[in-house]
Amino acid sequence: MKRKALAIFMCTAMAAGIMTGCGSSASTTPSEAPAASEAPAASEAASSEAPAASEAASTEAASTEAAAEAGESAADEVAKNDGEVLNIGFAQVGAESDWRTACTDSVKSAFSAENGYNLIFNDAQQKQENQIKAIRDFISQDVDYIILDPVTETGWDQPLQEAADAGIPVIVVDRMVDVSDSSLYTAWIGSDFELEGKKACAYLKAYLDAKGFTDTVNIVDIQGTIGASAQIGRTAAFDAAAKENGWNVVSQQTGEFTQAKGQEVMESILKQSDDVNVVYCENDNEAFGARDAIEAAGKKVGTDIANGDIIIMSFDATNAGLTDTLDGSILVNTECNPLYGPVLTQYVQKLKAGETLDHDSYIAESQFSADDTVTSVNVDGTDYAVTLLTQDVLNARAY
Amino acid sequence: MKKFKDIDTNKFLLAITIVMFFLMYIAGMIIFNKQGFAKPQVFLNLFVNNAGLIVIATSMTMVMIIGGIDISVGSLVAMDCMILGDLMMNKNWGAWTAMLFVLLIGLVYGSVQGFLISYLGIQPFIITLAGMFFGRGMTAVISTQMISITNETFAAIAQKKITIPLFGTMNKHGKMMYPFIYPSVIIALVILVVMFVVLKYTKFGRSIYAIGGNEQSAMLMGLNVKKTKFCVYVLDGFLASIGGILFCMNTMAGFVEQAKGFEMDAIAGAVIGGTLLTGGVGNVFGSLFGCMIRGTIESFISFQGTLSSWWVRITIALLLTFFIVLQSIFQKIKAKN
Numbered sequence: 192m193k194r195k196a197l198a199i200f201m202c203t204a205m206a207a208g209i210m211t212g213c214g215s216s217a218s219t220t221p222s223e224a225p226a227a228s229e230a231p232a233a234s235e236a237a238s239s240e241a242p243a244a245s246e247a248a249s250t251e252a253a254s255t256e257a258a259a260e261a262g263e264s265a266a267d268e269v270a271k272n273d274g275e276v277l278n279i280g281f282a283q284v285g286a287e288s289d290w291r292t293a294c295t296d297s298v299k300s301a302f303s304a305e306n307g308y309n310l311i312f313n314d315a316q317q318k319q320e321n322q323i324k325a326i327r328d329f330i331s332q333d334v335d336y337i338i339l340d341p342v343t344e345t346g347w348d349q350p351l352q353e354a355a356d357a358g359i360p361v362i363v364v365d366r367m368v369d370v371s372d373s374s375l376y377t378a379w380i381g382s383d384f385e386l387e388g389k390k391a392c393a394y395l396k397a398y399l400d401a402k403g404f405t406d407t408v409n410i411v412d413i414q415g416t417i418g419a420s421a422q423i424g425r426t427a428a429f430d431a432a433a434k435e436n437g438w439n440v441v442s443q444q445t446g447e448f449t450q451a452k453g454q455e456v457m458e459s460i461l462k463q464s465d466d467v468n469v470v471y472c473e474n475d476n477e478a479f480g481a482r483d484a485i486e487a488a489g490k491k492v493g494t495d496i497a498n499g500d501i502i503i504m505s506f507d508a509t510n511a512g513l514t515d516t517l518d519g520s521i522l523v524n525t526e527c528n529p530l531y532g533p534v535l536t537q538y539v540q541k542l543k544a545g546e547t548l549d550h551d552s553y554i555a556e557s558q559f560s561a562d563d564t565v566t567s568v569n570v571d572g573t574d575y576a577v578t579l580l581t582q583d584v585l586n587a588r589a590y
Numbered sequence: 591m592k593k594f595k596d597i598d599t600n601k602f603l604l605a606i607t608i609v610m611f612f613l614m615y616i617a618g619m620i621i622f623n624k625q626g627f628a629k630p631q632v633f634l635n636l637f638v639n640n641a642g643l644i645v646i647a648t649s650m651t652m653v654m655i656i657g658g659i660d661i662s663v664g665s666l667v668a669m670d671c672m673i674l675g676d677l678m679m680n681k682n683w684g685a686w687t688a689m690l691f692v693l694l695i696g697l698v699y700g701s702v703q704g705f706l707i708s709y710l711g712i713q714p715f716i717i718t719l720a721g722m723f724f725g726r727g728m729t730a731v732i733s734t735q736m737i738s739i740t741n742e743t744f745a746a747i748a749q750k751k752i753t754i755p756l757f758g759t760m761n762k763h764g765k766m767m768y769p770f771i772y773p774s775v776i777i778a779l780v781i782l783v784v785m786f787v788v789l790k791y792t793k794f795g796r797s798i799y800a801i802g803g804n805e806q807s808a809m810l811m812g813l814n815v816k817k818t819k820f821c822v823y824v825l826d827g828f829l830a831s832i833g834g835i836l837f838c839m840n841t842m843a844g845f846v847e848q849a850k851g852f853e854m855d856a857i858a859g860a861v862i863g864g865t866l867l868t869g870g871v872g873n874v875f876g877s878l879f880g881c882m883i884r885g886t887i888e889s890f891i892s893f894q895g896t897l898s899s900w901w902v903r904i905t906i907a908l909l910l911t912f913f914i915v916l917q918s919i920f921q922k923i924k925a926k927n
Contacts, residue, residue, distance in 0.1 A: 309895075310895070311892075311893075311895030312895055312896060313891075313892055313895075313899060314898060314899040314900075315899070316899060316900070317847065318847075318850070319841055319843070319845070319848070320639070320837075320840065320841055320848075320849075321888075321899070323639070323840060323841065324635070324639045324888060324892070325892055327635050327638070327639065328632075328635070328889055328892035328893060329892075330631075331625075331626055331627075331629055331631055331632045331635065332625045332626055332893060333625075333626055333761045333762055333763075335762075343736050343843060343845055344736060344738070345736045345737065345738030345739075345842070345843035345845070346736075346738060346739070346841045346842040346843030347842075348740075348745065348749065348842060349748065349749050349840070349842060352749065356765065356767075357761055357763060357765055357767060358761065358763030358764060358765040359763060369738045371740055418734070418735060
């Protein structure tokens with residue numbers, strides 16, 4: 192009898208394990224995030240709006256990028272496929288954040304049957320071993336191209352070698368892969384986190400100059416999860432800019448890309464120091480936390496720095512983040528673009544035509560502000576347009 | 591009479607699993623014929639992808655036959671991978687010494703768990719739950735970073751393609767594709783066969799079945815129950831570490847999130863393969879087929895290309911329920927007799 196009870200217990204435990212196993216891996220908790228998600232908006236963005244069709248986004252993005260990249264106005268157009276249907280294997284990380292879902296939807300709608308593609312989609316549920324299996328299955332299916340958004344940066348030599356042996360080109364998106372021979376993959380495209388940071392800092396400098404603000408800039412950096420590539424790039428840009436512009440860095444602590452931690456960090460900083468006037472948050476969730484903390488401390492969040500407002504800067508440009516940008520609680524929000532679909536179709540068509548691709552390149556990303564003082568920023572000699580955020584712009588975005 | 595019934599049950603459950611596997615596989619070959627499911631490589635990939643899991647499931651089968659359970663293996667695999675990565679990449683150890691060290695860790699892990707379970711009579715579920723937390727925690731303590739293993743010796747062993755110069759097909763990229771496996775597959779299959787022989791034909795193996803079938807009568811028969819149990823868990827820790835090394839040869843990385851839920855996959859494989867959770871009944875080849883059924887379902891989803899990969903879990907859940915119900919029916923029949 193005892194044994195039977197034990198057996199029943201085991202079964203229940205096992206079933207529970209399977210269920211919770213799914214649950215826990217689906218929603219990457221902040222504590223898992225450090226290593227698990229190097230990805231830009233790995234933190235669960237609090238965005239309320241589900242990603243819509245990407246056509247709207249394409250138009251919007253095309254118009255915002257037009258100023259900066261007039262030469263490549265077609266950067267966001269889907270390249271359709273003529274002739275025989277191309278089989279594309281897409282190994283995606285999972286569906287852990289809105290950012291990731293927006294990325295998946297963008298790729299799915301770009302490689303649609305109407306556009307002449309057959310997309311074989313695989314969700315790895317945040318497990319590298321699943322993704323390795325997926326690559327092997329794609330090879331067995333003899334797909335034309337493989338697109339890989341890797342769960343981890345490491346451990347790709349073997350499966351990529353197998354793909355190379357089969358002559359199948361692999362395009363890596365988002366995270367880099369750390370392989371001994373970079374020719375194992377055909378191309379990589381992802382975000383330039385350092386450039387994002389530089390653009391944000393350049394914006395702040397230009398904004399303060401335009402406003403004639405000459406007092407000390409007492410700035411706080413709420414960092415992302417330490418070690419995530421988004422944190423490394425954005426912090427590096429911040430450090431360089433603070434040094435160059437003589438900003439007084441009051442504090443630099445990690446908010447782990449979450450709202451709760453961002454709030455906690457900001458609260459403790461405000462207790463120690465009274466003269467903070469700029470907060471540099473490394474993602475939108477931290478910005479929400481910082482905003483709440485500032486307001487709870489009886490201070491005002493806004494754009495009027497000369498009259499005691501505390502400026503918040505943020506990254507990712509999620510829907511919720513932009514909503515806050517629109518009402519001025521976030522001065523400038525620098526995008527981390529998840530819409531890889533159109534550019535990937537262009538890559539595939541170029542490969543089909545026998546052209547070579549840039550081995551490593553960055554996806555175009557925009558910057559949003561609800562304030563029209565600064566219309567473009569200059570980073571390392573290149574001008575980047577700053578989009579004036581309006582309700583229409585926000586409505587047109589896919590995520 | 592009772593013994594006869596046991597073997598009967600054992601064989602019947604195993605037969606169902608094997609038949610089910612082949613039915614599923616043939617169905618796949620028909621449905622996904624155009625995409626190349628019938629290629630020998632797809633079949634070999636079941637082993638290539640799951641070499642580590644096969645070893646772990648083998649060891650899990652042994653533990654379950656004696657009436658125990660070990661849910662620490664997933665964490666132990668993650669810890670093994672992390673230790674391998676840390677030793678080879680950060681501490682410049684050689685591949686062989688690092689692997690030996692990991693095997694030693696497995697032995698120690700198994701000894702501690704085995705001692706607590708057999709000599710202090712603590713529930714294996716609780717002890718190995720502690721082991722599971724400990725392993726995962728230690729992995730994170732060693733490093734929360736991903737460690738990419740690029741040690742030449744280790745990579746050479748892991749990535750040595752063993753090509754079978756038969757059934758080659760020309761793919762559309764103009765490459766001649768021969769079926770291949772990696773050394774990890776051979777190691778896994780050797781362990782499987784050795785464990786089959788140990789369980790079936792040695793005194794130790796027969797004692798495991800006897801104790802799992804009825805601990806009281808095994809004791810009255812004069813078997814050293816405690817010692818046998820202890821040895822089972824030590825061997826289990828050792829095999830889990832071998833599984834960890836094979837797993838690592840597939841992923842070539844150490845990472846705290848690795849092999850999450852691996853123990854559950856192994857238990858599911860064993861149960862689908864006809865191992866009774868109550869002990870006394872089980873066969874390592876059944877567990878192999880259990881793992882292969884899982885792999886086949888994964889390939890189905892992957893070849894289908896639009897279904898959410900969570901269907902793998904849902905299907906496994908249904909299969910598990912089916913087999914558990916089947917087992918309990920057998921239990922009932924046995925009880926009546």
